[in-house]
Amino acid sequence: QQAMQPMQPMKIERGTILTQPGVFGVFTMFKLRPDWNKVPAMERKGAAEEVKKLIEKHKDNVLVDLYLTRGLETNSDFFFRINAYDLAKAQTFMREFRSTTIGKNADVFETLVGVTKPLNYISKDKSPGLNAGLSSATYSGPAPRYVIVIPVKKNAEWWNMSPEERLKEMEVHTTPTLAYLVNVKRKLYHSTGLDDTDFITYFETDDLTAFNNLMLSLAQVKENKFHVRWGSPTTLGTIHSPEDVIKALAD
Numbered sequence: 001q002q003a004m005q006p007m008q009p010m011k012i013e014r015g016t017i018l019t020q021p022g023v024f025g026v027f028t029m030f031k032l033r034p035d036w037n038k039v040p041a042m043e044r045k046g047a048a049e050e051v052k053k054l055i056e057k058h059k060d061n062v063l064v065d066l067y068l069t070r071g072l073e074t075n076s077d078f079f080f081r082i083n084a085y086d087l088a089k090a091q092t093f094m095r096e097f098r099s100t101t102i103g104k105n106a107d108v109f110e111t112l113v114g115v116t117k118p119l120n121y122i123s124k125d126k127s128p129g130l131n132a133g134l135s136s137a138t139y140s141g142p143a144p145r146y147v148i149v150i151p152v153k154k155n156a157e158w159w160n161m162s163p164e165e166r167l168k169e170m171e172v173h174t175t176p177t178l179a180y181l182v183n184v185k186r187k188l189y190h191s192t193g194l195d196d197t198d199f200i201t202y203f204e205t206d207d208l209t210a211f212n213n214l215m216l217s218l219a220q221v222k223e224n225k226f227h228v229r230w231g232s233p234t235t236l237g238t239i240h241s242p243e244d245v246i247k248a249l250a251d
């Protein structure tokens with residue numbers, strides 16, 4: 001099956017790029033070096049403006065999201081999600097970020113690369129009932145304050161099952177999860193061959209208890225027996241503007 005690669009439009013629009021197939025996602029988790037605190041306060045204070053300018057410079061090439069993990073994670077303080085029609089443009093942005101004041105004082109802890117695709121299983125043709133359920137439920141909670149990223153890899157036994165068998169298991173996956181669409185926003189990136197994982201799952205929520213229950217419901221389905229990676233790392237952070245993330249880290 002071939003996913004259409006959308007043409008890069010003149011301008012990147014958040015609402016568009018985040019719903020299209022054929023869009024690359026790069027997740028990069030960073031840990032600040034202890035030396036960051038020794039950078040003169042003036043320079044640290046200027047870091048937010050510097051990153052803001054860099055995002056502005058690349059705004060026709062990449063959609064940049066920045067999240068704060070300091071205080072919630074051990075191995076990272078912040079992470080980027082870059083969405084791009086052209087993976088090389090995401091690389092250029094991340095490369096230039098490494099030469100900013102804060103970028104020079106941070107180490108990469110993890111990088112995950114994936115691409116969005118049309119639905120493989122719960123499509124209108126293959127699973128009309130659940131597909132209708134997917135498109136009818138909408139997020140109705142408060143603006144999500146939390147982000148969660150979970151890489152997932154499945155074993156050879158899964159990939160060797162027939163498409164019909166996999167469809168059946170993905171229907172079992174979808175049935176208990178539909179109820180959570182009201183308080184969890186989800187996005188899926190496919191990574192097989194692009195990274196050492198098969199999927200990058202991305203969620204936004206304001207209800208972490210609901211998310212915990214959602215994960216527990218997925219722990220209980222047969223699909224879970226095929227997981228060889230389900231997290232490691234699970235990354236939990238908070239959602240802010242890029243400027244506010246850098247400002248929080250500059251204090």
Ligand code: HEM
Nearest residue numbers: 119120121122123150152174177178180181184186199201
């Ligand atoms: C709001 C709750 C959720 C809903 C409604 C949901 C629904 C779905 C649907 C419909 C698919 C199939 C996509 C397709 O047809 O290609 C899917 C795939 C997937 N979901 Fe979920 N999901 C939810 C939460 C989760 C959570 C919490 C995880 C945990 C990490 C997860 C992991 C995955 C993975 C890895 C796939 C791809 C599986 C594969 O293609 O083999 N989902 N999900």
Ligand SMILES: [Ca+2]
Nearest residue numbers: 111112113195
């Ligand atoms: Ca990687």
